[in-house]
Amino acid sequence: MDDRISGVESLRIGLNRLGRRDKSEQWNTQVGAGIRVRLPLDPYARVITQRLWTLNDGPWQLESDNRLSWFNKDGYSARTRWDIGRPVDENRHLRFITNVQWREVVDTLEFSEAVELNRRIDRRRAIRYSAVALGESGSSPRIEDTYLQTRYRRDLHRGILFLDVAPALHFPREADREPRWALDLRLEMYFRREFDRVRM
Numbered sequence: 001m002d003d004r005i006s007g008v009e010s011l012r013i014g015l016n017r018l019g020r021r022d023k024s025e026q027w028n029t030q031v032g033a034g035i036r037v038r039l040p041l042d043p044y045a046r047v048i049t050q051r052l053w054t055l056n057d058g059p060w061q062l063e064s065d066n067r068l069s070w071f072n073k074d075g076y077s078a079r080t081r082w083d084i085g086r087p088v089d090e091n092r093h094l095r096f097i098t099n100v101q102w103r104e105v106v107d108t109l110e111f112s113e114a115v116e117l118n119r120r121i122d123r124r125r126a127i128r129y130s131a132v133a134l135g136e137s138g139s140s141p142r143i144e145d146t147y148l149q150t151r152y153r154r155d156l157h158r159g160i161l162f163l164d165v166a167p168a169l170h171f172p173r174e175a176d177r178e179p180r181w182a183l184d185l186r187l188e189m190y191f192r193r194e195f196d197r198v199r200m
Contacts, residue, residue, distance in 0.1 A: 011037040014044070023063075024052045036071065044071045059086040075104030093118045109137040124155040145172045147182075162188045 014034015021028045028050045036042040046069045053062045063083040070076050078101070085095035097114040114132040121127060128151040135143045149168035156163050164186040171177045 012044070013037060019050075023050045024054070027051050038073075042071055042073045044069060046070075055084075061085060077101065077103040077105075088117075091120045111135050111137065111141075126153045127151065128153070143173065145170055147171065151184075160190055162186075162190075164188070 012034055014032055016030055016032035019028040019030050030048040030050075031046070032048075033045040034043070036044055046067060048065070048067045050066075051064045054060075055062060061084070063081075063085075065081040065083070066079065068076070068078050080100050082098045083095055085093055087093050095114075095116045095118065097112075097116065099110075099112045099114075101110045102108070103110070112132060112134045114130055117129045119127050119129075128149075130147075130149045130151070132147050132149065133143055134145045134147075135141055147168050147170040149166055151164055151166040154163045155161075164184065166184040166186075168182045168184065170180045170182055172180060
């Protein structure tokens with residue numbers, strides 16, 4: 001349930017109004033709109049709310065990330081993510097992540113459960129080990145796929161250009177849980193600039 005889209009269709013041009021609230025103190029809200037670059041052009045609007053709690057003043061933190069989106073082509077979608085995690089040591093972090101998503105275009109509830117161990121190798125390299133179950137709920141919930149994945153990530157240039165290499169072993173329901181290998185290669189480039197409101 002990674003909502004990133006591969007290829008040219010992932011290019012979006014838009015404006016976001018970023019919330020200024022500290023999500024560890026109160027809910028933070030962002031509102032945005034723009035165009036997904038495809039033919040024909042696909043306008044969208046989105047609202048995101050985020051909150052972060054520290055549990056019992058301990059190492060565990062619970063984060064909630066919720067979004068409601070509308071795309072002209074695909075209609076409405078809603079997603080919620082609940083992420084509970086803690087550092088294991090100064091270089092490793094353990095996370096348990098629950099995602100639930102509804103999309104108008106398929107009109108069914110999709111969900112995922114993941115356990116991740118993230119390890120920072122050095123300032124520019126990190127690796128993630130994941131065990132994930134993906135499912136959907138129509139009249140009867142079912143697990144569509146389970147997989148194990150290792151994702152290596154490298155900062156190729158100053159926090160702008162990143163390379164991901166992620167081999168995975170899948171056990172899809174449609175193949176009677178027979179193991180299937182997959183390899184995901186991703187090159188990401190980030191352009192970001194924040195404008196401060198100038199008061200006259």
